[in-house]
Amino acid sequence: MGQTEPSEDLKISLESHLLDTLRPLEAIIPSDLAKTLSSYTCSSPPPTIPYSVLQSVSQWARTTGLDALHSQSPPLDPHAYSMISLLAGTTTSPERKFGAYVPPKGLDEMEAAKAAERKSITALLNALLSIFGCAFAVWWAADRLGWKNEWRVLLALFVAIVIAVTEAILYLLWQSRRSSSTSKRVKSRRKVDPSRHKKDEGPADINPGEKSESITTSVDETTDAGLRRRQ
Known part of the structure; x- marks a missing residue:
């Protein structure tokens, strides 16, 4: 299987749902790929799995492994082994520690x-x-x-x-x-001002009754106009 060089360094977190998806393939995929995959899906699996292994499984499921997937009882869905499905709910390179994000200055x-x-x-x-x-x-x-x-x-x-x-x-x-x-000064600016949010909401209704009466009047006028057109 062709593998890109950058993907060999990437590690994907081996979640429980990913294990349940990969374990049924050990009996039907090629022997070399099955041996590699079983080293990660054993009883005490490592916390990560190489991206290249998932890519090989996805390529096999989309090409030569279609018949093998459909021949299982119950049949296995090939779409479940696309890279989008395999990477869903996982974390890329969980062992790496990335620096904290520094927002740009205002x-x-x-x-x-x-x-x-x-x-x-x-x-x-x-x-x-x-x-x-x-x-x-x-x-x-x-x-x-x-x-x-x-x-x-x-x-x-x-x-x-x-x-x-x-x-x-x-x-x-x-x-x-x-x-x-x-x-x-910077720390004080970054604090959330609750009064500011209240001001942004706009002025409060001085008399809620007037607003409800105007809405009712407009609805009645619209209904009367519709009745006149129908007559």
């Missing part, structure tokens, strides 16, 4: 992320301007005081390092607070 979350990115860039630019500005101011002040060039450079570097460390600490604190507030 428009509000994307806009919030862009705004946070702009704020981060602005904070970094402000930090760089503060570092270079303070270093230049100290260098200029030392020049006015008549310091030597090497002392002026060392003092400017020291001030720049102090300002850089301070700005880095402030930026990390701001970043941690912003991330915590963003996560709380």
Whole structure:
């Protein structure tokens, strides 16, 4: 039987109804296929069966096995061995662990992320301007005081390092607070608001009696019009 290469790696959960469908075939299918199938339909079957085995059974039932299926007492339905029927109620690759589904971000979350990115860039630019500005101011002040060039450079570097460390600490604190507030905002948005659903249902009837009276009047008018046409 021709088998595609990708299907050999797939495993199908061997459910109880699938076992009841496959076991009657062990006595009528070809010996090589029966031997392979019996290793999965034994008394203590494994939890899965290869997709290729089910595909071979389906191909046999739709081609050379039609007469064998009809000759059984009672006859076996060939449609019960199509791939759609065999895979119904089963799970593909139950032994594999797939990652959790991450829904795409909404428009509000994307806009919030862009705004946070702009704020981060602005904070970094402000930090760089503060570092270079303070270093230049100290260098200029030392020049006015008549310091030597090497002392002026060392003092400017020291001030720049102090300002850089301070700005880095402030930026990390701001970043941690912003991330915590963003996560709380996202969680609150994902919660279901029962009052919102009530609003979406539309305004409630102010006077239900008026609505029932209008419906009754329209029905009576329609009935009278139908009677006039018949006369």
